[in-house]
Amino acid sequence: MEFRDVVRKRHMVRDYDPDRPVPAEIRERLLEHAIRAPSAGFSQGWAFLVLESPDDRERFWQSSTSPEQAARMDDWLGRMRRAPLLVVPLSHKQAYLDRYAEPDKGATDRDESRWPVPYWDVDTGMAALLILLTVVDEGLAACFFGVEPDRHGPFRQAFDVPEGYTPIGCISVGYEGSEDKRSPSLKRGRRGVEEVVHRGRW
């Protein structure tokens, strides 16, 4: 698809056809594109947990949702659970601190105050966006959503994820279902270019 059409068509979709799995070659293309994201110092401090079997997906929903959330978001969860593929991009701060301690960078103290911008999260977010865009290019649908802070621990435990890795969210992927509901947040309206762009000075 033309790049600009991909950008215009991208939006979050929250219902999936449970009978149409994501073809393996498309799943792999999502991942091949993800690792082409830029990264500070070419650190590439990221990981991707790919969940496809019904058991693995159920383990994700169980571990990442508290009972109160599950009750409150029953409708949302019911539709999201139909997604045949989940990809959890994880950021890895230590990989960046270690990379910048190498001789060509020289930050051997690994001092976090050198990092007013957490590029481990930013770069992993860019990889996530490449997955979201590739999904559109392949004619599928996706949603990127966060994992509640109090569920990071249970999620890590459920999948043996090491402590230093942070799930920056989860991407549900599949063919669009018939019951998608757009986010109520969209009522806020998009902020236009002139509202957010400052030319020459603030």
Added chain:
Amino acid sequence: MEFRDVVRKRHMVRDYDPDRPVPAEIRERLLEHAIRAPSAGFSQGWAFLVLESPDDRERFWQSSTSPEQAARMDDWLGRMRRAPLLVVPLSHKQAYLDRYAEPDKGATDRDESRWPVPYWDVDTGMAALLILLTVVDEGLAACFFGVEPDRHGPFRQAFDVPEGYTPIGCISVGYEGSEDKRSPSLKRGRRGVEEVVHRGRW
């Protein structure tokens, strides 16, 4: 251009043709695409400082580079300064804390511990990536680089940027020059899909 070609061709370029400005319609397309990035709760807590005149660009380089850096990076800076357009994407944490204090989200305490992932930076990074990709689609070249922590203050002061806005980096844009030098970091090699992907569990 086909989406997948844009993804494959994207790379950082560090020299620009000083005699070819960025056409106005391309500059605007970069910005129109940037604001199509996803954002948590549709917060859209971002801003973009666009610098084009020689004076404005010089003010950026002066404020964002310490004399020691300038001496150390003389060669790099000499080539980067040729870029006819600079776009500084800025993240705005408060916009997210305020958005999630609204009735539909209810986090009225604006407690930052609810945010193990700083979506203000992640979302603004996604907007930056849309600019980088659009640059490739338009046949131009760009580089995304960080602003050193000790220069955030001088940079803000130089352009009257309010305290709550963080420059997540700067994107230099132009037509590719003849003296581009690839980053030495690339010698590290790209981490392959099998190295970073975990299937089913860690």
